[in-house]
Amino acid sequence: MPTEEPPPATAASLLEIERRVREYWDATGVPGRALAARPDGPIFRFTEGPPTANGMPHVGHLLARTLKDVQLRYRRMRGQRIVSTMAGWDCHGLPVELEVEKRHGFRSKKDIEAFGVERFNEECRRGTLEVASVWEGMSERLGYWLDYRHPYLTMSAPYIESVWWSLKTLHGRGLLEKGFRCLPYCPRCETPLSSHEVALGYQETTDPSVTVRFRLAGAEGRGRSLLVWTTTPWTLPANLLVAAHPGLAYVGIRGADGTEEVLAEAALRRYHPDGAEVLARYTGSDLADLGYDPPFPFAGPGPGRYRIVLDEMVEAEEGTGFVHIAPSFGPEDQRVGEREGVGAFDPLDGRAVFTSAVPPVAGKAFKAADPILLADLESRGLLERAGSLRHSYPFCWRCSHALVYRGIDSWFVRTRKISEALVRHNATVTWVPAHLRDGRFGNFLAEAKDWALSRNRYWGTPLPIWVCPGGHATCVGSFAELAGLTGAPLPDAFDPHRVAVDRLAVRCPTCGAAAKREPYTIDGWYDSGAAPFAQFHHPFAPSDFDPAAPLDYVAEGLDQTRGWFYTMLVLSTALFDRPAYTACVTNGLILDETGAKMSKSRGRAVEPMSLLDRLGADTPRWGFLTVDYTAPLRLDETAMRQAANRTLGTLVHVTTFYRQNAAADGLAPSGRPPTPTAALDRWLLSRLDATRELVTGSLDAFDPREGALALRAFVDDLSTWYLRRSRPRFWGEEDPEDRRRANDTLSFALATAARLLAPYAPYTAEHVAQELAAGGFATAESSVHLADWPGSLGASDPALDAAMAEVRGTVEVGRALRQKVGVRSRVPLLRFVLVGGPAPPALGAEADRLIAEELNVRAVERVPEAAVGELDVAELERAVDASGTVIALISRRPTPELEREGLVREALRRLQSLRKERGLAFLDRIDLDLAADEELFAAIDAVRPRLADELLADRLDLRRGPPADPSGYRAWEIDGRHLYARLERRAAPDAR
């Protein structure tokens, strides 16, 4: 027997395993080789969602990246080629600008202009990839394998050229148009935002809640006024109309000053809970076209202004049933204003500060005007009621400044024109969770508003539209086209950003006049939505991009339904008339351990890197993949540890057992599927096959959880049943052939399990696979991540599975009985009697043998129910089912002979553990001196050769009574008897 076997592998911690595996991967270049593998395999289309390049990763990114990586690893093992593996960075936009502004203490666009846009953009460019290394480090640590050396950058010239190409295509199809609309607008950033950006920034806030009296004008209006409710008093100077609902019931009541006040009947109870004197009743239609005196005179007269109009949008649940309309400050207001042809009045400048058009508040920021305007109204007796209201209000998602809705010139992607196609394409997508398709996301699409694309900003993809004084708009779709319009080649290393792009002298292709670029950049979300084609510089460079082919898979956080998932779908629909992806997996928000939102400001956020330092990669990966990751998820590190220990730790442990044992036996894994005969082996392979089936199906369905749970169940079965019941076979000397078969089966099962686990827990799986290799952790350049996905084993045997389940159920009854009679498992009992039918045929006699071994009973008997009465109740303890029927019985006491056998087993176990304690290797031989009390002495003496054999003792001396000189002896008490042992390692025998 060779003695140079590696030292018995002690089960290392998962962290230690990861360190070792990472070193191995680094040394052998496994990740790069895995990414480059399968150059001819069928394509699996994927695009990495580009994170904002100057934002730090958070724990939620670990989850999303785990979901992405699981699928990519699986596909590679299936022989597919991933297109593409490029990492990506979203480089443009407000977040980047904001960082630079902060650094310089800029407060507005004026500061940027003074600093110089070119310098500003240069700083943005430099700042953009500052945290990229943090992302890379985190991703590689997590095991998320992508090509980080060649990422796509949304700010690169080729990328921008692709984006321009797409914009020109949209423009040519009438899907890119300029318009004047009310949009959410950030006064600090001085730019409009898109509706999906607004969605990111709702916060609770307190606003005024006021009811203002609008006096009706003219002869018939005398002595009457309307009650109008608003939470934005600052919009009142821009009021041009009041809307009423045509069918709603209104009442005129006697007000405090005796005049008539009109409001919706439904609002009466809220305003006058004690009732009021009703002077008149109207429907909305009765009130149409009545004129009123505007609360402020600054907008001036105009056709159709200051009268009541009818609109269905008016409600009476809140307010008074009259809605004040300021067409410059609300999408609904704008619609009504346009319909009535009353024009608009916008007294705010770019920073939402009042101009001299409203003298009382000139120079005041919009919100700051509220109290002044209210005081003014009060002094004129027009303020009916004033209070405040807590409600959610939109704030800028990046700078947290309160937004305003205001009319502004902007370029739009006309998504409403294609909403039918968006819905149709979305209907083909496999969403995880499935309800998103027709639920939240589907609804969102059906109501899709036009996408406000242009930003009045600096660091972004410039909108490539040039307009000449004749009003001809030219959308440029490539650098070559741009060069053509300037009549000269573009400068070397042309950078298409502002300001360089604005310096070019462009002639209008229609009339030849000098054209100016529309001074906008575009929404950064458009850039990222273009990633599936722009990362390839489509259509300018040949690539694997196929305009007709959607991505096979994307996965990100649920918030991306309003972000990336949406913009990708809009672009794929508008450009290629197809869905953007066929499978879309979302994960829920990650909460802290108390179930609250993780917030950086409250110091609650867990740094992803520190989490990886504490837990390693496989533990959070496994933790994420075994729970419902689509729901809001509580980050519980202890639970993660437990989950990983239970399955990954157990698998490592079983692998260690196998290694020690195989080394001791000089057996190597055969590598080929075994053809087992033993029932346990056949059962294990059947379970393995079923597990393989489940994991495969689950990954095919893009929902890895079911597979993770199947693996967990398999590892439980492997450890707590197969291995425990097979131990005698691994130790036994009597049947070497069976021992070899058990070894083959176990090694094959472990090797297969390692492959099934590889997508989930890449480090642990690699460890298991490597430990199974001939010489221990391999120096060979192999990796489980370069292996093929296991095919069907043809080992499925449902009858056997059911039979084994029955046996295990029986064993549980037996264990409960043993507990009841109070005889521990090491002491054999004589009889275990099962009431009912025969053993399951799929196991036959093997069933009772397994039961006997597991319960440590000498005989398993089966008797028909009718015969139960004949059994000796004094000797046998009984177990009954819920209905009181006796189902099994067991001996109450061991016989003296069996008791002695139990003693020997106890002694043996202690002596084995003494070997371990002394740090002896598996095959070290020993000299052993034992001393024991009378009873124990007799028991041991009777089986002395067997004992010596099992303990690898070349010399075994046994003495009656305590040792003469107890020094060097270890002592135990076993059921009141004493045992002493002294053990010495023999010198290693010479190598043969």
Place this chain on the structure above:
RNA sequence: GGGCCCAUAGCUUAGGCUGGCUGGAGCACCCGGCUGAUAACCGGGAGGUCGUCGGUUCAAAUCCGACUGGGCCCA
């Protein structure tokens, strides 16, 4: 105001689409074992009106409706 999701033992949850046999599991707890898987491990036990009310059905945790509470999204 509208839409979607969720509610199962003290805690975390599986199952629910496709109704049916004692509703599984982990943690914590109790009993026992183990102490070279150790912020573990193994066995056993106790613990559940499956949010509430109503309906469909021979049969409901599961299907339908209403309600209550929570989460997310929109307005």
